[in-house]
Amino acid sequence: xxxxxxxxxxxxxxxxxxxxxxxxxxxxxxxxxxxxxxxxxxxxxxxxxxxxxxxxxxxxxxxxxxxxxxxxxxxxxxxxxxxxxxxxxxxxxxxxxxxxxxxxxxxxxxxxxxxxxxxxxxxxxxxxxxxxxxxxxxxxxxxxxxxxxxxxxxxxxxxxxxxxxxxxxxxxxxxxxxxxxxxxxxxxxxxxxxxxxxxxxxxxxxxxxxxxxxxxxxxxxxxxxxxxxxxxxxxxxxxxxxxxxxxxxxxxxxxxxxxxxxxxxxxxxxxxxxxxxxxxxxxxxxxxxxxxxxxxxxxxxxxxxxxxxxxxxxxxxxxxxxxxxxxxxxxxxxxxxxxxxxxxxxxxxxxxxxxxxxxxxxxx
Amino acid sequence: xxxxxxxxxxxxxxxxxxxxxxxxxxxxxxxxxxxxxxxxxxxxxxxxxxxxxxxxxxxxxxxxxxxxxxxxxxxxxxxxxxxxxxxxxxxxxxxxxxxxxxxxxxxxxxxxxxxxxxxxxxxxxxxxxxxxxxxxxxxxxxxxxxxxxxxxxxxxxxxxxxxxxxxxxxxxxxxxxxxxxxxxxxxxxxxxxxxxxxxxxxxxxxxxxxxxxxxxxxxxxxxxxxxxxxxxxxxxxxxxxxxxxxxxxxxxxxxxxxxxxxxxxxxxxxxxxxxxxxxxxxxxxxxxxxxxxxxxxxxxxxxxxxxxxxxxxxxxxxxxxxxxxxxxxx
Numbered sequence: 116x117x118x119x120x121x122x123x124x125x126x127x128x129x130x131x132x133x134x135x136x137x138x139x140x141x142x143x144x145x146x147x148x149x150x151x152x153x154x155x156x157x158x159x160x161x162x163x164x165x166x167x168x169x170x171x172x173x174x175x176x177x178x179x180x181x182x183x184x185x186x187x188x189x190x191x192x193x194x195x196x197x198x199x200x201x202x203x204x205x206x207x208x209x210x211x212x213x214x215x216x217x218x219x220x221x222x223x224x225x226x227x228x229x230x231x232x233x234x235x236x237x238x239x240x241x242x243x244x245x246x247x248x249x250x251x252x253x254x255x256x257x258x259x260x261x262x263x264x265x266x267x268x269x270x271x272x273x274x275x276x277x278x279x280x281x282x283x284x285x286x287x288x289x290x291x292x293x294x295x296x297x298x299x300x301x302x303x304x305x306x307x308x309x310x311x312x313x314x315x316x317x318x319x320x321x322x323x324x325x326x327x328x329x330x331x332x333x334x335x336x337x338x339x340x341x342x343x344x345x346x347x348x349x350x351x352x353x354x355x356x357x358x359x360x361x362x363x364x365x366x367x368x369x370x371x372x373x374x375x376x377x378x379x380x381x382x383x384x385x386x387x388x389x390x391x392x393x394x395x396x397x398x399x400x401x402x403x404x405x406x407x408x409x410x411x412x413x414x415x416x417x418x419x420x421x422x423x424x425x426x427x428x429x430x431x432x433x434x435x436x437x438x439x440x441x442x443x444x445x446x447x448x449x450x451x452x453x454x455x456x457x458x459x460x461x462x463x464x465x466x467x468x469x470x471x472x473x474x475x476x477x478x479x
Numbered sequence: 480x481x482x483x484x485x486x487x488x489x490x491x492x493x494x495x496x497x498x499x500x501x502x503x504x505x506x507x508x509x510x511x512x513x514x515x516x517x518x519x520x521x522x523x524x525x526x527x528x529x530x531x532x533x534x535x536x537x538x539x540x541x542x543x544x545x546x547x548x549x550x551x552x553x554x555x556x557x558x559x560x561x562x563x564x565x566x567x568x569x570x571x572x573x574x575x576x577x578x579x580x581x582x583x584x585x586x587x588x589x590x591x592x593x594x595x596x597x598x599x600x601x602x603x604x605x606x607x608x609x610x611x612x613x614x615x616x617x618x619x620x621x622x623x624x625x626x627x628x629x630x631x632x633x634x635x636x637x638x639x640x641x642x643x644x645x646x647x648x649x650x651x652x653x654x655x656x657x658x659x660x661x662x663x664x665x666x667x668x669x670x671x672x673x674x675x676x677x678x679x680x681x682x683x684x685x686x687x688x689x690x691x692x693x694x695x696x697x698x699x700x701x702x703x704x705x706x707x708x709x710x711x712x713x714x715x716x717x718x719x720x721x722x723x724x725x726x727x728x729x730x731x732x733x734x735x736x737x738x739x740x741x742x743x744x745x746x747x748x749x750x751x752x753x754x755x756x757x758x759x760x761x762x763x764x765x766x767x768x769x770x771x772x773x774x775x776x777x778x779x780x781x782x783x784x785x786x787x788x789x790x791x792x793x794x795x796x797x798x799x800x801x802x803x804x805x806x807x808x809x
Contacts, residue, residue: 269545375543377585383602384539384578385651386569398590475589475637 143192144470151463162455166448167211171204198225198249203461211448221452222445223440231449234434239416241322241451242430245354246415248347250408252355255364258404262393264363265371276363283360292425299349307347309426313343324372350426354419358411365407367432369400402469411464413458417450486557487514488691489538489576489659494603496530496537496552503760507533511714512786514708515659519691520682522702522723524738525712527757531695534712535661539578540568555659566569574604577652583644587636594632604655615644624680641674649681653690660685678705699742703727708792711735714757714767717786721793723805731795733772735794768800774799 148407178195186194195201199210214220221231227322264276283291292309299306312327313319317339323330330336373379373396382392425445431450438446459467470476491659496508496723508530515521523531535799536542555559555576571577574618578584580633588596597616601607607615613632620628624644630646631639639647665681666674682705685692697803700708702723709726711734712720719732730736740750754771757763766772769779778784778798786796 348592377580378581379590380541381578381580381586381648382588382599384541384580385574385603386571387564387599387603391599391603395588400589450695473590474635 132295136457146468147470151466155459155463156273159452159456161347162459163212163215163448163452164208166451166455167208168204168442170291170447177444180442196454221449224446225443226441231445235431235449235453237325238429238431238434240326240329242416242419242432243427244326244329245347245350245419245428245430246412247421248351249354249358249415249419250412252351252360253358253411254404254408256355257359258366260359260363261368262309262370264367265374268371268374273367276367279281280363280367283356286359289421289425290355291357292350295349295353296425306348310346311427311429312346313339314346317342347479349401350422353422353425354415358415361411362404362407366400366404367468369403370396371423373399375399390415394440402473405468405472406465411459413454413461416454416457488517488519488556489515489693490554491534491538491550491650492552492554494534494537494553495549495623496533496542496546496551497549498546502544505759506648506762507759508537508713509759509762511712511715511717512630513710513717513720515656515691515693517602518686519695519708520663520685520692520706522706522709523693523712524697524702524709525535526697526738528759529712530588531712532663535578535693536693537575539572539661541578541756547566570604573580573652573657574655575657576659576661577655577657579649579652579660581667583641583648584636584639587639587644587649589636591634591635592632593634593647597632598653600651600654602670616650617655619654622684623647623650623653624676625650627748629728641669642677645669645677646680655685656688657690659691659693661693661695665694666701667696674701685786695775699727699738711738714762715759716767716796717794718768718797720786721789721795725790731789731793732768732797732799733774733799734768737771759771766796 139441144344159285176191178198178200179191181198182191182194194200199207202210205320211222214222219232223230224234227234260276260279264273267273286294300308307314319327319329319330319339320336321334323333328340328347331343378399379392379396382395387395417432417435419428419430420436422428422434423430423433431453433451435447438450491514492512494508494511495506498505498507511534512532513521523534525531533542533546536546537548537551538555538560540563542548548561551561555571558571560571563571587593591599594613594616598609598612599617601612601615616632617628620631625631625643625646631643635642636647649665666677671679677699684690694702696702706723708721709723710717711726711732713734714780719726719730719735721731724798725738728733730739737750737752741752743749752771757767757770762766763770765778765782766775767782769775772779776798782798784796784798787800788794789800
């Protein structure tokens, strides 16, 4: 009889998962998510407008750039008319916006005449692939080093970590890339030459996203995948090591603070195992580290451009730099808008994630 | 088990805890000795920076670099704590000696349910099932006077009021029935009524179950009301020790007298102590209190007075009280 009663009690106990996602929570959460989502179009509109005016008001002569150095003034005027650059800026803005809103079109490249969206889909996935790989390295190395530094604060391992942070922050990322190419490809010969995402004589078939490593894995082309992986190591390592310094710095300070906190002291005073105490400290430090990672993720869409160029990665950042140098206005506008949109989405996801991770953040 | 009068539950002998900072070595605790018997409630008082919290942490083995216990012997129930391995010491914390920290919200984990925090502690030391953990936590919360403990267990720390949070922290610290509880300013920051309620409850609980407590505080009123014995620290040393009934009525050390005089009382002028606490890096010669003492005479600046016994269980470190006790003895 008693055991029956006991079993009833067990069944009545809510498991943590059930009660944390209560109907109430779901309702509040969806309301919050909807509000945040509703904000996105307005923000995108602002980003688009700003990008349009920044690009178009900066003194430049796209028509002369396109017509070439030897073109006569009449030729330039013809190109100008053909590109619509002879119209006043409000007219162009109205044109641009109506095209975007009715056809979803960002216009066509002044040079290739390809739709801007097509180039976005062609180049953006490769950059995202590189960013993801880099951030995995940066997080693992950085948080690991930061934890070691915090644990051995002001002792020898901490000095090593701090030296690592200072040195990697002082070296520009493209130089770090060249150094790795020199040492690991040229001297040691462990990894292939910086020819982009695959070897010069490999021609990826059936591209889905044009991010070669991702595509080859999805397609099950294992030989290509191996090659793509070995081509990805050096650029990812370059960005990974470079940005791990920032992670290490953040992690060292937030985990250090967590180690000194009352919370960790109380946990230790109760005789919790070291592993669990470390877990308490990590959970405390989690939100700042995730926030940091998200900001970096968004910033690297353009921020990886130079490293992409060094490794001929063929990503969106590299493409954008090339377009900027040619004053290919629609492509540049497209790039700014996509980067802005991407940032907005990342921050939205971050906000929602933090709510899930921290019960103290109330939704209202 | 040795728990008779001659063998205290906790015995600290000649403890030195130092902090190695870039400005020099800070002698936070400078050769103190004391004991706590089974079931005894001992108050450890002194002003900020006198080494009372460091003493508490030294006993718990929670002194973190750059701090370190340089010398001394700490025995709990006949076990030499400094000879324990990390693992052995960890097993003792929470089960034998446990700790109630100053800031309850800071001490509780903000993202784990209270239930889970109890369970982590219980499971760190026992093989209790989930249900057993729940029952133990529930019983303990009821003991510390929490109504509707189920709701508290399912909630988070930020949903608790200050008084509730402190009760929960105490319940977690007491859940495995430790024989010695070290509390560091457990009720600072709570308003006086709640402070009173919590202390009434927890002290009664400790007395009933014959658990010992080292209560670190600067609140002399709390010590006077709840403790059996009081230890007064000044600049890393014990200056006076004895039963509360004697020390508060007839303090032997000028510092204790000054502390008691500094308690605000209606109708009395508030007395404040002149001068400042000596540097713990450049330790002064002679008595650490001599330049603030109204009774200082020649030997005070030259020779450090040793802690000597005035009567049974009553000690004071002052040239004057030494003289008095020697005179008494003649």
